Amino acid sequence: MSKRLTADLIARYDQDGVIFPRRLLSAADAAGYRRQLEAFEAAHGGALKGAYRFKSHLLFKWLADLVRAPEVLDLVEDLIGPDILCWxxxxxxxxxxxxxxxxxxxxxxxxxxxxxxxxxxxxxLSPATRASGCMRLIPGSHRGPTLPHVDTFHADNMLTRGQEIAVTVDEAKAVDITLETGEAAVFAFGIAHSSPPNQSDDRRIAIVLRYIPPETRQTVAAWDSAALVRGTDRFGHFTHEPVPTRDFDPVAVAFHLRAEEQQRQVYYQGTGLKGHRT
Ligand SMILES: O=C(O)CCC(=O)C(=O)O
Incomplete structure (x- = not known):
């Protein structure tokens, strides 16, 4: 029996590859998380960059709690089953x-x-509107093939290698994922998505949580890690990550160093790059 999603919503996710908007956080909780992010940024020389943008649940206690929150995991369980890794x-x-x-x-x-x-x-964690550069995605594209991509390394592209689908995307089919602060969009691996620049006067802030079932394998790197956040891992394909007990818990920070470095090799595989571009 499903925990949070109706059968209709699960069918819509299968069909379209996206469910939105879902209120996951109150506006007050979302504002509180934004405050913690921005306090960290103010104390560390400005906007979050590089390795801090990846596997951040090993660094920030509030995020370690959020990836384990029942209201998030119940929803994910309805889509991938009761054994869940946060990758x-x-x-x-x-x-x-x-x-x-x-x-x-x-x-x-x-x-x-x-x-x-x-x-x-x-x-x-702030309004995602057309003006602020909300995500756009093509419903149903997750059911199609993986399309050829080219690496552009465009200076303004936020993706690691500026990767871009190399065939024409029918933007007439795109849906704008507008969200209020604290709302979420849940989307499937393989869905085609993008987002334009932020033309608003506020920051557009998103934190994205990625979940997989434990039978998943990492096929590019010899080692990978994930946090077991619900159920049992009967496969052991990913080293389980420590749970930070506070912000920048030294044990979790040391693990982050290794895990993020390893993940970076996957992101930049074949490019010759070793460091983050942004
Ligand atoms: O936040 C965005 O604009 C893009 C997000 C994205 O590409 C992703 O979450 O995979």
Missing amino acids: NTNWFIKEPRTPNFVSWHQDNNYWGLDTRKLVSVWIA
């Missing part, structure tokens, strides 16, 4: 009136994961 958490932050954008791409082309079941939970 990643990524920040996508666009500063006000900046040219940064995300080109059309499919995540499954780059992460080395042999599953179709990865679920992304994209949570807005």
Whole structure:
């Protein structure tokens, strides 16, 4: 029996590859998380960059709690079953009136994961509107083939390698994923998505949680890690990550160093790059 989603919503996810909007956080809780992010940024030289944008659930206690929150996991369980690993958490932050954008791409082309079941939970910590550069995606594209991509390394592209679908995307079919602060969009691995620049006066802040079932394998790197956040892992394909007991818990920070470095090799595989571009 499903825990949070109706049969209709699960069928819609299978068909379209996206469910939105879902209220996951109150506006007050979302504002509180934004405050914690921005306090960290103020103390560390400005906007979050580089390694801090990846696997951040190993660094920030509030995020370690959020990836384990029942209201998130119940939803994910309805889509991928009761055994759940959190493989990643990524920040996508666009500063006000900046040219940064995300080109059309499919995540499954780059992460080395042999599953179709990865679920992304994209949570807005500020309004995601057309003006602020909300995500756009093509419903149903997760059911099609993985399309050819080219690496552009465009300076304003927020993706690691500026990767872009190399065939024409029918943008007439795109849906704008507008969300209020604290709302989420849940989307499937393999869905084609993008987002234009932020032309608003506020930051567009998203934290994205990525979940996989434990039978998944990492096919590009010899080692990978994930946090077991619910149920049992009967496969052992991923080293289980420590749970931070506070912000920048030294044990979790040391693990983050290794895990993020390893993940970076997957993201930049074949490019010759070793460090983050952004
Ligand atoms: O936040 C965005 O604009 C893009 C997010 C994205 O590409 C992703 O979550 O995979």
